Amino acid sequence: MTMNPKLSLGPVLFYWSRDTLFDFYDQAAEMPVDIIYLGETVCSKRRSLGTKEWIELAVRLSRQSDKEIVLSTLALIEAESELKTLRRLCDNGRFMIEANDIGAVQILSKKGIPFTTGPSINIYNSASLDLLASKGLKRWVLPIELSNLTLRQIQMRRPVGIETEVFCYGRMPLTLSARCFTARSHNLPKDDCQYKCIDYPDGRLLSTQEQQPFLALNGIQTVSAKTCNLLPELPLLKELQVDILRISPQSSYTGKIVDAFHTALMNEGVSDLGKYTPLGSCNGYWHGVDGQAELNSSGIR
Numbered sequence: 001m002t003m004n005p006k007l008s009l010g011p012v013l014f015y016w017s018r019d020t021l022f023d024f025y026d027q028a029a030e031m032p033v034d035i036i037y038l039g040e041t042v043c044s045k046r047r048s049l050g051t052k053e054w055i056e057l058a059v060r061l062s063r064q065s066d067k068e069i070v071l072s073t074l075a076l077i078e079a080e081s082e083l084k085t086l087r088r089l090c091d092n093g094r095f096m097i098e099a100n101d102i103g104a105v106q107i108l109s110k111k112g113i114p115f116t117t118g119p120s121i122n123i124y125n126s127a128s129l130d131l132l133a134s135k136g137l138k139r140w141v142l143p144i145e146l147s148n149l150t151l152r153q154i155q156m157r158r159p160v161g162i163e164t165e166v167f168c169y170g171r172m173p174l175t176l177s178a179r180c181f182t183a184r185s186h187n188l189p190k191d192d193c194q195y196k197c198i199d200y201p202d203g204r205l206l207s208t209q210e211q212q213p214f215l216a217l218n219g220i221q222t223v224s225a226k227t228c229n230l231l232p233e234l235p236l237l238k239e240l241q242v243d244i245l246r247i248s249p250q251s252s253y254t255g256k257i258v259d260a261f262h263t264a265l266m267n268e269g270v271s272d273l274g275k276y277t278p279l280g281s282c283n284g285y286w287h288g289v290d291g292q293a294e295l296n297s298s299g300i301r
Helices: 018-028 051-064 080-090 102-111 126-137 150-154 183-184 231-239 254-265
Strands: 006-009 035-038 070-072 098-099 115-117 137-141 162-175 204-206 213-218 223-227 244-247
Touching: 018 035, 018 070, 018 254, 035 051, 051 070, 051 080, 080 102, 098 126, 102 115, 102 126, 115 223, 126 137, 126 150, 126 223, 162 231, 183 213, 183 244, 204 223, 204 231, 244 254
Parallel strands: 006 035, 006 244, 035 070, 070 098, 098 115, 115 137, 137 162, 162 244
Antiparallel strands: 162 223, 204 213, 213 223
């Protein structure tokens, strides 16, 4: 008998205030998710919570519920101070680490500490998965640009004991740069960004010259303007034996979205999430076409 996939709540990609984060995770503790990822993955200048506070929050959430708590690392390490923070997270001694940079993989592997990888680690084939499994990998997240056909090929040779997680809902994290796009959009240098990211809790929208939503600026990260939504793909996700479905937090309605996925997993119907995605949804990468496209499982636009 095939088990239903678990639900996870990915790390918050955007810059939210301290109070907003605490309020959100108080709500998350009551959501029907199995795994919660905590931590700053984009920019070390975002200090609503420090490393110690993220770990303390992880302890509190683990006491409040039976959910698995995972600490996520930065996806781009640029300074010695960031490397020190990374080492501190890796040495927390209690919680699994989601490595979002290959440097984290190296540190954890040398210490013999099991780890997971986020979507920014380029696992594109079964050989890569085998290699990382030999280094201590226990779970991986499919890079968002890969298709279900690629996933099928990898799953056929997946090492025993390795869990597969798929990014199933949220603005897709696309690129990272040493430059801060949000600061630049305000004609500010990165070193004096004035923390403008906090004004855009879901990223700053970037449209084409034809005024079509295209991307969203999130500091040094670029995310999609449209929202990836794989809820209608649930039968295929189950067929491919995906273990975990990831929902990426957004500033509004995250609880409603989690409930919709939970309801679908309980075979109580698939909800239309259109009212929560005002700029439209997409699943093109999942189908092996341009990422902004929206297709159904049979490949019809």
